Amino acid sequence: MLSERQMMILRAVVRDFTNSGVPVGSKALAKQLPIHVSSATIRNEMAALEDQGLIRKTHSSSGRIPSVEGYRYYVDHLVKPDPLRPNDLNMIQSSLGGDFHKIDEIISQSATILSNLTSYTAFTLKPELKDSRLSGFRLVPLGHRQVMAILVTDSGDVENQTFDVTEAVTGEQLEAVVRLINDQLVGLTLPEVLQKLRTDIPAKITHYLQSPQGFLDIFGDVLTRAAQERFYVGGRLNLLNFSQDSDVDSLKALYSLIDKTDDIANVLGQPRDNISVQIGNEMTNDALRNYSLITATYDVNQHGRGMIAILGPTRMPYSRMLGLVGAFREELAKKLLDYYRYYDE
Amino acid sequence: MLSERQMMILRAVVRDFTNSGVPVGSKALAKQLPIHVSSATIRNEMAALEDQGLIRKTHSSSGRIPSVEGYRYYVDHLVKPDPLRPNDLNMIQSSLGGDFHKIDEIISQSATILSNLTSYTAFTLKPELKDSRLSGFRLVPLGHRQVMAILVTDSGDVENQTFDVTEAVTGEQLEAVVRLINDQLVGLTLPEVLQKLRTDIPAKITHYLQSPQGFLDIFGDVLTRAAQERFYVGGRLNLLNFSQDSDVDSLKALYSLIDKTDDIANVLGQPRDNISVQIGNEMTNDALRNYSLITATYDVNQHGRGMIAILGPTRMPYSRMLGLVGAFREELAKKLLDYYRYYDE
DNA sequence: AATTAGCACTTAACTAAAGAGATTGCTAAA
DNA sequence: TTTAGCAATCTCTTTAGTTAAGTGCTAATT
Structure with a gap:
């Protein structure tokens, strides 16, 4: 338990040290504090604060700096946020x-x-945006065998990625895949989607794409990126x-x-x-x-x-x-x- | 003009210094070099190299380090790339x-x-990808008043950006804008596109959008990003x-x-x-x-x-x-x- | 003419010693 | 409880001395 005076001293030590970066001595405190006591008294109080682990010396005859516990006490009990300039x-x-x-x-x-x-x-x-759910998925053909995958969550987050497709995938195929994804996965949370992506989806998607692995990689990628804060x-x-x-x-x-x-x-x-x-x-x-x-x-x-x-x-x-x-x-x-x-x- | 021996010395100075970071002295060189001369001779040669500005001292009695000109000479005339490990x-x-x-x-x-x-x-x-030309432009509605703008260049680069639209813009309007952009701008280089974006386009686009400024901003943004290397x-x-x-x-x-x-x-x-x-x-x-x-x-x-x-x-x-x-x-x-x-x- | 040995001189880097300044803990007095 | 006084401790700075590396120059040698 700290006395009023000890709190005052601890507060001053923290304030001085955070301002100057130099250990704070008893004499400087005595001069600065509003109460009228000698540096010897301050020294006694500082010894008490040190016993409680709130301040410490950098070497045997140095001034004191706050310990982590001292900062903690200061932040919890002593500090008052400055008004904004x-x-x-x-x-x-x-x-x-x-x-x-x-x-x-x-x-x-x-x-x-x-x-x-x-x-x-x-x-x-x-x-x-955690617990956010998949609200839409698009595949936009960009020409030259590039396709952009876009994923939208119900919290309005958008992730996208462009990738190249090996074969000439038709627009119909893409639409089929998009329909599949949207039918099966919209409304689920992202972790759930990721889950299904590993279990149900691969089998179903082979109806539309011969080699779906590349696509699944991309989708998984975009998905994990979206799930990440x-x-x-x-x-x-x-x-x-x-x-x-x-x-x-x-x-x-x-x-x-x-x-x-x-x-x-x-x-x-x-x-x-x-x-x-x-x-x-x-x-x-x-x-x-x-x-x-x-x-x-x-x-x-x-x-x-x-x-x-x-x-x-x-x-x-x-x-x-x-x-x-x-x-x-x-x-x-x-x-x-x-x-x-x-x-x- | 450097003699063979001076080149040899310069090469050794650069090599030693880049390896060790320590100025190189005449004695060390005399010991190390394949030719059989005393350190005094090396000293004379080093003085000559210093006169030509190729090496210098860090203080009046230090060994030598290469000057920028020395490195330059080394790189231009003396160095041989190491074979790959x-x-x-x-x-x-x-x-x-x-x-x-x-x-x-x-x-x-x-x-x-x-x-x-x-x-x-x-x-x-x-x-x-400079001189690359605009090869396609898309606006993809993502729901919830979000729209993604996608720009593709003929070198296969893709830039995109999502933005929110204030009014409920209809799909038809978006399509009209896309058609306009694609009709007017595809095939032009990116700087040309940027140019037109400031001149011709604003007038034309008001046929389809009441307040096109937001859209023009976005498009310009994506465009400059794409044009940047x-x-x-x-x-x-x-x-x-x-x-x-x-x-x-x-x-x-x-x-x-x-x-x-x-x-x-x-x-x-x-x-x-x-x-x-x-x-x-x-x-x-x-x-x-x-x-x-x-x-x-x-x-x-x-x-x-x-x-x-x-x-x-x-x-x-x-x-x-x-x-x-x-x-x-x-x-x-x-x-x-x-x-x-x-x-x- | 080129090379070399020898030597005085310069400098950075390291070590040691000494002194100044700040601050503490402790003792004894107020 | 508080305070004055003081020895002790520690850092920091300054000064001085030492060592090691290296240079430039001179005079002798090849």
Whole structure:
């Protein structure tokens, strides 16, 4: 249990350290704090905080820096999100103000904005599309033996892929295949479709195509791509700013983590509270030992909930970041509601 | 004009330095060279080479490293491409051996292979598609007011984009627009199409659509994307390996260069000789001061010529790299010819 | 005329020592 | 409970000295 004064000190340690990056000493605190006590008193309190594992020294006679647990306490009990600066609000609103023709454009743009605002790396995920169902399938002949396969889900997501066909497949054959797919599979969830694709479909499709394997590959491909939650990333390069002592290997690990959709989905995890903070080794992934992740959901009513996140050094100014993320989730939700309103009705 | 012996020395300096990264001294050379002269003689020759600007010192009493001009001389007159290691050939052939359904998959895969082989960053560009002409245009209604625009060029490239339409556009309207586009624009080169899109088309299209601007935007978008030469990049992260003294800023510049299609097209430039080397500040772009670029064309007969390239530190083992690039361009050409043979006939 | 041995000189890289500055924990007094 | 005072600890910077590698030049040698 922390006394008021200890909380005040912990808050100051976190704030100073996240601002300056330099360990915080008792004298500086004594001068800065609103209460009137000597540095010796601060020292005693700091020793107590250290006993509780909330702050630590970098060497035996150094000032203190927050431990992961200290950050955790700070984030859970002490921090107050900064109010948004007018400039930042302007920036958000003007960047989201344009005319968009696709949800994905808004979401992708959001990642860029968020990374610019924070100067960290940002992730955005569009309103959930899991449990989405297959709502349509097309094969469009493009001439010259090219065919485009298009898959539409009931949440409005579209995946497509072009492929070449060996034999001269007739338009009728294509139509037959499309009819088959649409008859058998529309309305099922994507995992179910994938399932059937391995069991029922191959036998049936041979009525129309002599060598259906190529086609089945393509369809499976498009399907798994559609089922995957797609993240947008903004400000990848910002990670370079914190590469302490040019630790190339861990940077590489970090980047390959970010570029693998599956892995990053794993890190971000399920949408939790409105806003949640994960600090350093609270994340299982070792590459993230020195980073913190702030995730937030945004809510677009019947259109589901999406997610935004920023990834920066453990030593980030949490109050400012929480303020930014909090404001952004609301602006984004507003923009999306506008968008849906415009196109739905 | 260089004597035989000077050439021998220059060659050895480049080879040693690219291998070890350490300036090369006269004593080491005297020991290593096949001729039997003392280090003092080597020193005299090195002074001569320095006078001609081919090598230089890093400080007043250091060994020598090649200057840009020295590398240039080496590459133009002295280097002999290494023969391919059997392992490397295996790696190339097995990586290119699979079944591909699209040209782009082969080209993209090539970038990965090439970067793995060299441990540098690799670029690949598919057989030229400039002067390609519009061969078809489709609008596919996907339901829920989504429409996909598809554009096909006579070189087999496909670009597509999904967009939402505000009003309930009827299938007939879409067909009318498609007919209009196909009637008026098929057969023209992409720049010509873009031109007409700004002049003739808007007036005509208003017969079918009340507010065509959204559509015109989309079409223009897909069009410019198709007209852009698209590069594939492999081994981006390899650039991190050479970030001397963790020079974050220049790294960032480099990465944003690489990620902008236009910029990188500019750097790679027009296909020149079969294989060409650009060294350090021979490239105008400042971010590339410490890098060298090896570009090579590959030839697929009537299907045109494409390009591959690797980007690594100025101090790269040129003989090995030239061997690799030379071999790869041939393997790639072979693979592509196979591919075309399969699908064309 | 070309080559070589020899040597003074330069520089980077490493090590050691010394001092400055910041901060802590502890003791004893207030 | 708080505080002043102080020794102890540790980092960081500066300075100095040493080593090893390498150069350029001169004078002797081939």
